[in-house]
Structure formats: C-alpha cells, structure tokens
Amino acid sequence: MTSQTKTTGMTSRTKRTGRSLSQPRPGPLQYLVLGLLALVFVYPIWWAVSSSLKPPADIVRDPLSFSLGSATLDNYRAMFDDVPIGTGFVNTVLVVAVKGAMTMFFCPLAGYAFAKYRFPGKNLLFGVLMLTLMLPTLVLVIPLLLEMSQLGWVNTYQALILPGSIDAFSIFWMRQTIAAVPDELLDAGRVDGASEFGIFARIVVPVIRPGIAALGVLTAMNIYNDFVWPVVAVNDESHQTLQVVLSTLAQNVTGNRVGADFATVWGELLAAGSIAMLPVLALFVLLQRHFINGILAGSVKG
Template sequence: MTATAVPTRRAHRRPLVGSNVFLLILTLAFLAPVAWALVSAFKPAAEIISDPLGLDLRGLTLDNFRGMFHDVPIGSGFLNTAVVLVIKGAITLFCAPLAAYAFAKYDFRGKNAIFGTVLLTLMLPTIVLIIPLLLEMKQLGWVNTYQALILPGSVDAFAIFWMRQVISAVPDELLDAARVDGCGEFGIFWRVVVPVIRPGLAGLAVLTIMNIYNDFVWPVVVASSSKMATLQVVLSTLAQNITGHKVGADYATVTGELLAASSIALVPLLILFIVLQKHFINGILAGSVKG
C-alpha cells in the first residue's frame, strides 16, 4: 500500500507546483510596473528618460517629491479624500447593514419588489446618473461642497446586497433568543448580528474604502473648484499644475513628479490591503453565502 501511495502523492504535487509557479509569474508581471514606478520616483528626472530600467543606488534623490509638493496641491487632495472617506464610509457601513438586516430577517409587504428595485439600480451606469445628480446638487446649492461629495451613493445597492447575503446566514434562533431576553430590535442588530457579521463588514469596508479613494468621475464633475478637489482629481491635473508652476518644464521633470505623486497616492492602498488582506478574503467568503 505504501509503494502505491508515493507515486499518487507525487502526482498530486506536480499540478500544485505548476500552479504555484504560474501564480508567481503572474504576480511578478502585475507587480513589476508598480515596483518600477516606486523606484523610478526616487531617480533623477533625466535618468528616468535616458535609462528607464537602470538603477544607481548612489543617485537616488528626493528632488521629484520636493518639486511635486511645491507644484501640486496634493496635500489638500489627500485632506478632501480623507474627509469624504471617513464620513461616507461610516454612513455606508452603518446604513447598508441596517437596510440589509430588514431585507434578510423581516417579512413585510412588497419586500421582494423593493429589493428587486434596489438591485435594478446596479444595472444603471454611473454616467447615466451624473446629470440628474448634478442638477439636484445645483438646486440644493451643494456644488463644490462636502455634502455633494459624500451623500450621493453613500448607501449603494451593492453594499445592501452584499450585507443581505451575509446576514441571511445568521441563525434566526439567535435573534429569537435575544427577543425572549427582552432585547429591542435595534439592540438585536447591534449586539447580536453585528458581532457575527464582522468578516462581511470587514470585506465591505475594504471595498468601500477602495471605491471612495479611487472615485474620479463624480468628484471631477461636482467639485470643479481646486479647493474641493479630491486626490484623484488632483492626480488627473498633475501635468497642467507642474507646467503651470514651472515655465518651460521639460518632459523629464513632469514625468519624475508624476511618478512621485502616483507613488504617494499608491502607498495608502497598498498598506490597507496588506494589513486587511485576511479580513478581506474572509469577507469575500462570507459574502458568497446564499440567502
């Protein structure tokens, strides 16, 4: 029996090794441009153009970062993004699970029709909603304000659907036991449901942060003022800002400062994903449960 088991184990290991090698190659292919951008941001501007793949550790400099901070209002972009991220993310992570809890654990007239309508909004492209939302913001006097950046889309259909799938897996016996103990309906949600669905909430938090951080179309439409521009809007106008502050700025200077700004913008998301990778994967698995 032992003699026949060894070849079987080796046969199972070969596909596993092949898969790991393929995934390693794929990972390197995806990370290579990111690594090049991060390293090139520290190279002299002229060297980025003349020797893009070369690296001289003795020639590394912070000149690109100094010039970028002088020419580009990236600090205000980070601040506006942070404000929108904290407030809009908090609204999403509080209201979406509440709505999902009602759809998952309560029976009321028209529940399926209402939930179906919510899901139908997922089929609408963002570009279709921009003009109506912009007109609404103009009527409210919210153009170039935090309200316009935060409130539209703060509770989206995907977040409600995601959390409904997660909450549907919570046993009804837990909720009934809490009601017998005299716990109120919101108390049941806060003290019983929320601790159980933490993996799903963590996954939703990561996706929400990434979506808000990378959002460009809506902020560039509703926040045309440079004072209210978010980070992605600032990054989109980098070349204009650099050439506007430096008369006769050459291509190498613009490229170096672009790489410096892009590297700074990339670091927060990399740190977020590395720190919350385990929670993100667990959240994805939690959100895949059928309701």
C-alpha cells in the first residue's frame, strides 16, 4: 500500500469521525476534571433557584436541603408584590438594546479607521484612547453626573444610554480584530468600485463576525450588570434598571411589609436573583460558540 493510499484512508476516516488528527480524544481523567468543574460552577445556580422555591423558614433552618414536596412559588408572588421588578426589566432591556446597538455600530467603525486608515495624529489619538482604559470608573462618575445635570438629563434614559455607549475597550477590541484582515481584500473591493463603507459592510464585517459576536456578548452582559452609573444617574423609580431595583429589594420588603423577618427577605432576594440571572444564562448558552470563537480568533496565526 502506497503512502498516498494510506493518507487517503486516514483522511476518509477523519471525515467519518468528524475529528482532526491534531485533536486527541479526551481521556477519563479529563472528563472527570471537567465534570467536577461543571459541578462547582453549576451548584451555586442550582442552590439559588432551589432555595427560591422553598418556604422562607426552610431557607434559614436547612439551607442545603431541597424537597419537591415543599416547593412553593410564594417567594415569587411576594417579590412581585413588593418590588417593581417588571419596570426594572423593561428599563434594562431598553438600555441594553439601544446602548448595545450604538456600541455595535460605532465601535467597529472606529476600530476599522484605526486599523486600516492613515491620518494625522492617529497614533496620538489611539494612545489617548488607551489611557482612558486605565481610569477607574469611579473617577468619571462625578464629572459625568455634573455633565448630565448641566444638560438636564438626570433621571432620563439619555443619562443611562449615552455615557459609555462608545467605549475605549470596544474600539480597541475591534481595532485588534480588524487589523488581522488582509489589506489585499480591501484593495480588491476598491478595484471593483465598492465604496469605503461598502468595503466595511460587505468584506470586513463577514470576516470579523466571530469578534463582533464576542463583543456583542460582552457588551450585553456589561450593560445588563452595570450598577454604579445607573444608581448615580437615576433616582426615579420609573427609570431604575434591574440591578438598582435588586439593590433596594431588602429595603422595599421590610418597608412594605410590617414584621418581615430575615427569612422572608432572603426568600424574595433569591427569587429576584433567580429571575435576574436567567437572561444572562440564556444569552451565553445561545451564543457561547460565537463567543469562544471570537475570543480565540486572534490567538492562532493563519
């Protein structure tokens, strides 16, 4: 049997199995380690959800046990009565959608300009942009709040959406991702008569799709979990985001219900936390493949 025949046979077997020869099959020890790690990460989520279904007294008396026979939705009913979590969800979805759309539109364009164009002061401007990444968020809170006050935007959606919608990290991420796109592809588009925006939309965006997907997941999670700026910029209950509503849950429970004990507060806290983490978990599960591909896109040289 010739070497060519052996190679052909190995290639056909690889296609049938769907695995590359450079990817060895995980052994039992690796499966065991992965299973233990999965258990460590999943157990807190399971405990929070199962505890939210227990009577408040059982949460304090025996926090580690769970019985389907004692499962109840009383914590959820009480939580919806005591806390405006629906309003917080609506406000959060609005902020994530609008602010995320602005980030996903403008930051790739800015990254494209830094990666593929030459203009005066480019390196200086990019260096200043990188310096802003070193500034803690708390340093910018007071100047931004004063700016929002001068514009009359305190307790408005503009204050929640516009600050930070075009951030330095997203521009840097897109710049590094787009820099790996060959210049020959762009030159070919120009030869065919495509406009500069057409080159970006039809050539660059399909190539960097994994990086854009990863940025989308990171952006959505950061906006969804943001607490510092919303709690400063908004004190009106009708504009509060979900994280701000959750932070005041204990005060609302004890204030709305006379004689509310420690167990009751914990039950409603766990119920609200279980609902709040569902969108993030669903987002990551649905987009985890694109997220991982985007993270690893620049780690291997083609």
